[in-house]
Amino acid sequence: ATGAAGIAGVEAEIGPVDVLVNNAGITKDGMFHKMSKEQWYGVINTNLNAIYRMSKACLKAMTKERWGRIISICSVVGSSGNPGQANYAASKAGIVGFTKSLAREVASRSITVNAVAPGFIPTQLTDVLSEEQRTDILANTPLGRMGTPEEVGRLCLYLAADATFTTGADHIIPGGAEIGYERTEQEVVEALLNSALDAGLNVVDTAECYLDSEVAIGETIGSRRKEYYLFTKCGHITPDGKRGDDWTKEGV
Numbered sequence: 001a002t003g004a005a006g007i008a009g010v011e012a013e014i015g016p017v018d019v020l021v022n023n024a025g026i027t028k029d030g031m032f033h034k035m036s037k038e039q040w041y042g043v044i045n046t047n048l049n050a051i052y053r054m055s056k057a058c059l060k061a062m063t064k065e066r067w068g069r070i071i072s073i074c075s076v077v078g079s080s081g082n083p084g085q086a087n088y089a090a091s092k093a094g095i096v097g098f099t100k101s102l103a104r105e106v107a108s109r110s111i112t113v114n115a116v117a118p119g120f121i122p123t124q125l126t127d128v129l130s131e132e133q134r135t136d137i138l139a140n141t142p143l144g145r146m147g148t149p150e151e152v153g154r155l156c157l158y159l160a161a162d163a164t165f166t167t168g169a170d171h172i173i174p175g176g177a178e179i180g181y182e183r184t185e186q187e188v189v190e191a192l193l194n195s196a197l198d199a200g201l202n203v204v205d206t207a208e209c210y211l212d213s214e215v216a217i218g219e220t221i222g223s224r225r226k227e228y229y230l231f232t233k234c235g236h237i238t239p240d241g242k243r244g245d246d247w248t249k250e251g252v
Contacts, residue, residue, distance in 0.1 A: 003053035016061035019160045022051045022072040022095075027125055032086045040087045047091035051098060059106070068111040069160045072099055073152070076117050076174045092117070096170045103168030112167035114159050119174025121147045142176035 010017060026046045028039040055070055062068025077085060078092030096115055103113040120126055120137050126146075129137075138144055155171060 003050075004057040007054070007057035011061065016065060017058045018062070018065070018067065019069040020054060020058045020071070021156055021160075022054055022070070024050050025073065025075075025125065027085065027088050029084045029088070031084055035087065043087040044091050044094075047088070048094045048098075051095060055098075055102065059111075062111050063106070063109050066109050066111075068106075068109075070099075070102070070111070070113045071156050071159050072113075072115050073156075074099075074115045074117045074170065076119050076172055076177065078117060079170075079172075099170065100168045107167055112159070112163065114163070114167060115170045116152060116155055116159070117170055117172040117174070118152050119147055119172075119177050121149060121152060123149065137177075140177055141174070145175065147173060147175055 007017060024046055026043060028043050030036075030039055051072055055072075058068070058070070062070075072095050074092040074095040075088070077089050078094075078096055081089050096117075099113050099115040106113065119141065120129075134146075137146070152173065155173060159166065159171070
């Protein structure tokens with residue numbers, strides 16, 4: 001049973017629902033120009049419309065009791081966006097707007113409504129990430145690791161039990177990624193030169209290369225992140241073992 005029918009069954013068995021955690025979520029990724037109606041509506045229906053159905057089903061009893069907690073799990077993708085996830089990002093951004101609006105409506109009845117936006121947590125939704133994507137995520141997370149389901153759960157428990165003066169908020173917990181962390185220039189140079197060495201390029205000392213302009217750092221904005229490139233000139237060995245006067249580009 002789902003929605004009103006499911007909540008009615010719970011209330012008949014154990015009484016009114018005091019705390020609701022909206023945690024249903026799926027992905028059906030694809031670039032927008034190729035995204036089907038099924039992909040779009042499937043994600044919106046599960047991630048966003050389900051929150052309408054479940055919250056509405058619980059709200060009548062909460063209003064009567066003049067106490068309740070509604071906590072909805074969204075995502076940092078709702079505010080940052082992500083290529084190939086227009087449907088997912090839209091659904092998660094919608095949760096934040098829903099949370100802020102409903103919080104204003106029910107605050108006078110001692111009902112709080114909050115959202116929790118985790119960063120990358122090891123779940124079935126993140127199991128599909130490639131090793132390159134995982135490395136990129138960690139490189140842009142100051143804490144240097146993925147979060148855990150237990151850490152998200154503890155925040156939800158706080159919002160359910162102790163956060164009596166917190167409502168209408170989007171609580172983001174992405175390990176510091178939201179503060180715009182970027183690697184230092186030295187970290188970038190070292191990573192680039194390590195990449196060149198791994199590719200078989202004959203590169204000399206990092207500082208000497210950089211100061212003598214034998215290595216130039218170029219920045220481009222990639223589809224998912226800022227990408228730095230290493231350019232090496234004549235006298236260096238290209239990945240295929242050849243020498244030449246042409247610039248060779250190695251991404252990192």
